Amino acid sequence: MNFEKYKELYRYSIENPEQFWAEQANEFLHWDSPFEKVLSGSFEKQDTRWFVGGKLNASYNCLDRHLKNKKDKPAIIWEGDDPAQSKIMTYGELYEEVSRFANVLKKQNIKKGDRVCIYLPMIPEIIISMLACARIGAIHSVVFGGFSADSLRTRILDSDCQLVITADEGVRGGKIIPLKKNADQAVNECRNVKKIIVVKRTGNSISWDDKRDVWYHDEMKKVDSNCVPEKMNSDDPFFILYTSGSTGKPKGVLHTTGGYLVFVATTFKYVFDCADEDIYWCTADLGWITGHSYILYGPLLNGATTLLFEGVPSYPNFSRYWEIIDKYSVNIFYTAPTAIRALRHEGDEWVNKTSRKSLKLLGTVGEPINPDVWKWYYDVVGQKKCPIVDTWWQTETGGILISPLPCTPLKPGSATFPFFGIVPEIIDEQGNVIKNNEAGKLVISKPWPGMMKTIYGDQKRFIETYFTEVPGKYLTGDRAHRDEENYFWIEGRNDDVIKVSGHRIGTGELESALISVPEISEAAVVPIPNEIKGQGIFAYVVIKPNVIPSDELKKKLNNHVREMIGPIATLENIQFVKALPKTRSGKIMRRILRKIAVGDVENLGDVSTLADSAVINDLIAQ
Numbered sequence: 245m246n247f248e249k250y251k252e253l254y255r256y257s258i259e260n261p262e263q264f265w266a267e268q269a270n271e272f273l274h275w276d277s278p279f280e281k282v283l284s285g286s287f288e289k290q291d292t293r294w295f296v297g298g299k300l301n302a303s304y305n306c307l308d309r310h311l312k313n314k315k316d317k318p319a320i321i322w323e324g325d326d327p328a329q330s331k332i333m334t335y336g337e338l339y340e341e342v343s344r345f346a347n348v349l350k351k352q353n354i355k356k357g358d359r360v361c362i363y364l365p366m367i368p369e370i371i372i373s374m375l376a377c378a379r380i381g382a383i384h385s386v387v388f389g390g391f392s393a394d395s396l397r398t399r400i401l402d403s404d405c406q407l408v409i410t411a412d413e414g415v416r417g418g419k420i421i422p423l424k425k426n427a428d429q430a431v432n433e434c435r436n437v438k439k440i441i442v443v444k445r446t447g448n449s450i451s452w453d454d455k456r457d458v459w460y461h462d463e464m465k466k467v468d469s470n471c472v473p474e475k476m477n478s479d480d481p482f483f484i485l486y487t488s489g490s491t492g493k494p495k496g497v498l499h500t501t502g503g504y505l506v507f508v509a510t511t512f513k514y515v516f517d518c519a520d521e522d523i524y525w526c527t528a529d530l531g532w533i534t535g536h537s538y539i540l541y542g543p544l545l546n547g548a549t550t551l552l553f554e555g556v557p558s559y560p561n562f563s564r565y566w567e568i569i570d571k572y573s574v575n576i577f578y579t580a581p582t583a584i585r586a587l588r589h590e591g592d593e594w595v596n597k598t599s600r601k602s603l604k605l606l607g608t609v610g611e612p613i614n615p616d617v618w619k620w621y622y623d624v625v626g627q628k629k630c631p632i633v634d635t636w637w638q639t640e641t642g643g644i645l646i647s648p649l650p651c652t653p654l655k656p657g658s659a660t661f662p663f664f665g666i667v668p669e670i671i672d673e674q675g676n677v678i679k680n681n682e683a684g685k686l687v688i689s690k691p692w693p694g695m696m697k698t699i700y701g702d703q704k705r706f707i708e709t710y711f712t713e714v715p716g717k718y719l720t721g722d723r724a725h726r727d728e729e730n731y732f733w734i735e736g737r738n739d740d741v742i743k744v745s746g747h748r749i750g751t752g753e754l755e756s757a758l759i760s761v762p763e764i765s766e767a768a769v770v771p772i773p774n775e776i777k778g779q780g781i782f783a784y785v786v787i788k789p790n791v792i793p794s795d796e797l798k799k800k801l802n803n804h805v806r807e808m809i810g811p812i813a814t815l816e817n818i819q820f821v822k823a824l825p826k827t828r829s830g831k832i833m834r835r836i837l838r839k840i841a842v843g844d845v846e847n848l849g850d851v852s853t854l855a856d857s858a859v860i861n862d863l864i865a866q
């Protein structure tokens with residue numbers, strides 16, 4: 245594809261969306277029954293359905309379909325945390341394991357539509373578990389291994405999971421993560437979880453409940469590897485993945501089968517231009533949407549070889565990513581700005597001592613990438629010969645919406661242009677579409693196949709969050725502008741969502757965790773810029789009258805937040821204050837706190853709605 249062709253196909257996709265998506269659906273997927281209508285309904289009425297009447301199975305499309313030509317092709321290259329541990333699984337082997345594990349799930353009485361929670365490290369069994377669920381039509385809900393027992397419990401309960409799949413322990417950067425221990429703690433209060441299936445990863449001793457716990461490897465021996473894939477309706481729920489919003493508890497983003505699969509298969513193909521012999525590596529965790537869409541489903545639907553890395557970029561040393569690239573001759577490398585910043589910080593020697601000659605294409609996702617960091621990635625990592633695809637998208641969107649293709653003329657820091665079929669707009673406070681070079685709210689005005697279906701169990705919140713402020717359009721929550729050549733520049737969140745090292749955390753969740761500490765009466769959390777993490781967490785805390793502020797109390801607060809949410813939620817700064825700035829109706833004015841946190845006290849903006857302006861002086865004085 246060249247850039248002219250992109251423009252032509254983009255125009256075609258916008259003018260004839262149904263034809264365009266029908267062509268993609270038939271090119272990339274096998275349908276057990278063909279769809280009768282590509283798209284019905286609209287954003288206005290909130291009744292969109294994709295590939296109506298079509299039936300298909302995700303596991304069949306990722307595996308069985310490739311057996312004829314690719315049985316012996318590696319599907320997964322697994323690289324352990326310890327560089328001495330690795331494993332290759334071919335499409336044929338993966339098919340066997342998935343079918344077998346699907347039978348294990350069936351034996352545990354898991355049926356179509358049941359929810360299964362997967363709390364596993366980055367080992368092949370996480371992919372096997374997800375695909376086994378997909379094979380029998382069970383809905384997987386993967387919870388990131390960096391979440392605590394409390395976070396795991398909330399997620400299990402919210403989607404009423406009946407079974408949990410975990411490992412004895414995880415290993416990352418040489419450190420042990422007590423997954424089974426967390427799962428035990430979480431499940432103790434989940435009455436509907438009757439079984440925990442445990443993968444043996446480290447073999448260290450763990451506590452065991454004979455009635456409830458079974459070993460993965462024991463169960464696998466008791467079943468055969470014939471499992472007919474369930475024919476799913478295109479509109480049937482596929483998976484749930486929790487993500488943070490600005491308020492309230494995390495949202496269970498529900499994706500459906502047909503639309504999601506068509507969208508990730510298509511975006512993977514065009515954005516990464518992965519050739520049959522290419523080795524593709526996305527460094528995300530399967531606990532996030534990037535892992536779902538671009539480690540597992542996008543690559544395997546395309547019959548690609550996907551690399552699965554258990555570890556971290558800094559272990560055993562800062563060359564690890566580049567060594568893995570050389571070890572397996574990786575051609576396409578997709579990572580996050582936070583990792584690039586951290587590695588850049590360590591100096592070029594770690595990169596330069598490796599060859600990286602196999603690399604053809606680089607990608608980034610998760611946050612805006614600053615032009616300096618972009619240039620370092622381009623010059624040093626890619627040796628000025630690899631285009632960078634800066635892919636903008638969200639858990640909710642299922643797949644990439646704004647991104648260069650390898651043929652797109654690039655501008656460092658810009659996600660460039662919309663993918664086929666995507667119509668982004670920038671809207672001002674009054675809801676009008678605004679002209680170039682002015683920032684506003686980023687919305688998507690036409691449906692696309694990868695769009696989430698609903699928030700699990702809460703359609704009302706779904707509509708309120710995404711379709712109320714700007715009626716008939718999907719509100720992304722991001723701020724963006726478009727330059728005079730129509731390039732999109734994503735500036736960051738427009739709401740109270742923080743991205744710490746690429747992990748999405750809601751200020752509301754952090755504040756709830758803080759005020760559950762007995763010494764605390766109120767808390768407000770805002771992001772502050774952090775050179776490596778992108779954003780750090782700054783907490784303003786009001787303590788109860790008889791409590792004495794101390795470093796111990798700060799430590800206690802930090803530990804408590806980590807305990808309730810997980811180690812990803814570390815507070816960078818805690819400040820004890822007398823009161824929080826509030827409007828007369830009692831809403832915390834985070835906008836003001838955000839400014840004070842970075843020392844920008846000259847530009848606090850409109851403070852006329854403050855209930856008590858003396859509060860500000862106290863905050864600034866500190």
Ligand code: 7RM
Binds near residue numbers: 613634659
């Ligand atoms: C894929 C993912 C979504 C939020 C989104 C943005 C930010 C993601 C980029 C980006 C600038 C990018 N899903 N974001 N990609 N900002 N440039 N290329 O990250 O649900 O976890 O987060 O991430 O703010 O709204 S997510």
